[in-house]
Amino acid sequence: MDALRLLKEEDHHALFKEARELARDRPTIAISGSFLDTSCSSSPYCRHCCWRARERVWPNFRRRVTKEEFVQRGVSARAEGIDWLYTPSGCIGPDLPEYFFEYLSALEQVSDIEVYGLFGAVGRRSLELLKQTGVEGYRCGIESPNRRVFKEVKPGDDYDARIQSIKDAKDTGLKVWSGFIIGLGESLEDIARGIEILKDLEVDSVLLHPFGPCPFTEMEAMNPPSPLLVAKATAVTRILMPHIDLIFFHNEVEWGLTAGCNAGMVGGNPRMISGLKEMREVMYSYQE
Ligand code: SF4
Numbered sequence: 060m061d062a063l064r065l066l067k068e069e070d071h072h073a074l075f076k077e078a079r080e081l082a083r084d085r086p087t088i089a090i091s092g093s094f095l096d097t098s099c100s101s102s103p104y105c106r107h108c109c110w111r112a113r114e115r116v117w118p119n120f121r122r123r124v125t126k127e128e129f130v131q132r133g134v135s136a137r138a139e140g141i142d143w144l145y146t147p148s149g150c151i152g153p154d155l156p157e158y159f160f161e162y163l164s165a166l167e168q169v170s171d172i173e174v175y176g177l178f179g180a181v182g183r184r185s186l187e188l189l190k191q192t193g194v195e196g197y198r199c200g201i202e203s204p205n206r207r208v209f210k211e212v213k214p215g216d217d218y219d220a221r222i223q224s225i226k227d228a229k230d231t232g233l234k235v236w237s238g239f240i241i242g243l244g245e246s247l248e249d250i251a252r253g254i255e256i257l258k259d260l261e262v263d264s265v266l267l268h269p270f271g272p273c274p275f276t277e278m279e280a281m282n283p284p285s286p287l288l289v290a291k292a293t294a295v296t297r298i299l300m301p302h303i304d305l306i307f308f309h310n311e312v313e314w315g316l317t318a319g320c321n322a323g324m325v326g327g328n329p330r331m332i333s334g335l336k337e338m339r340e341v342m343y344s345y346q347e
């Protein structure tokens with residue numbers, strides 16, 4: 060089945076309906092994040108980096124959290140009903156620092172929350188150590204399936220290193236969560252190719268992330284993409300990859316569930332965490 064042909068489908072409700080049916084029996088998964096280290100070695104910084112805005116607004120944003128803080132956040136998230144916890148840091152380089160494994164190991168010892176590391180492109184040895192630590196998976200996006208766009212937006216990052224990290228993570232037995240950002244200047248053909256790249260990589264879960272302009276960045280004047288386009292791309296992903304966990308972005312619950320997502324970035328929103336399963340039941344009971 061051709062991703063581009065599906066993306067061009069004019070009857071998007073038919074597309075959504077097919078995607079939803081394929082998602083019907085997938086488990087409901089609530090996801091939140093917990094920072095490990097908000098420094099980043101990427102040079103120059105990515106042109107869309109929202110952390111540039113956060114460091115101007117959030118007190119002490121650029122810092123390493125303590126092990127106690129990290130463990131406490133994971134335990135609290137699990138108690139609130141979070142199933143998966145991803146652990147962002149900025150780009151660290153191929154070798155993760157020792158304290159990452161200490162923090163992750165400490166959380167693994169006291170919680171059954173499923174942890175996904177998120178540290179950019181990292182080396183195989185670090186991925187093997189993450190697996191040994193008990194981490195469930197690794198989150199590594201391809202950011203943009205268009206290499207020119209990738210280099211423009213992320214001049215300090217490396218597309219091929221990200222692809223290699225995805226392959227290495229799979230080889231080490233980690234589950235792989237991937238995806239890309241929509242709205243960075245790519246074409247519809249690029250989006251279709253991106254979905255097919257993810258399919259070929261046999262990733263386990265996907266988040267198609269709408270570009271959101273942040274103040275104090277070089278891309279602050281760009282508009283975000285149409286929610287309908289992101290939802291269509293999400294539905295096409297579900298149709299081409301019916302067995303993955305498909306994740307909606309923050310606050311996109313209606314679009315996401317409509318387009319066949321079974322998992323959501325619900326952050327710390329208690330209503331979303333406790334209500335996600337019921338939201339899916341309401342959606343599937345709705346008479347069209
Ligand atoms: S890798 Fe992430 S944290 Fe670092 S500059 Fe790019 S977007 Fe920002």
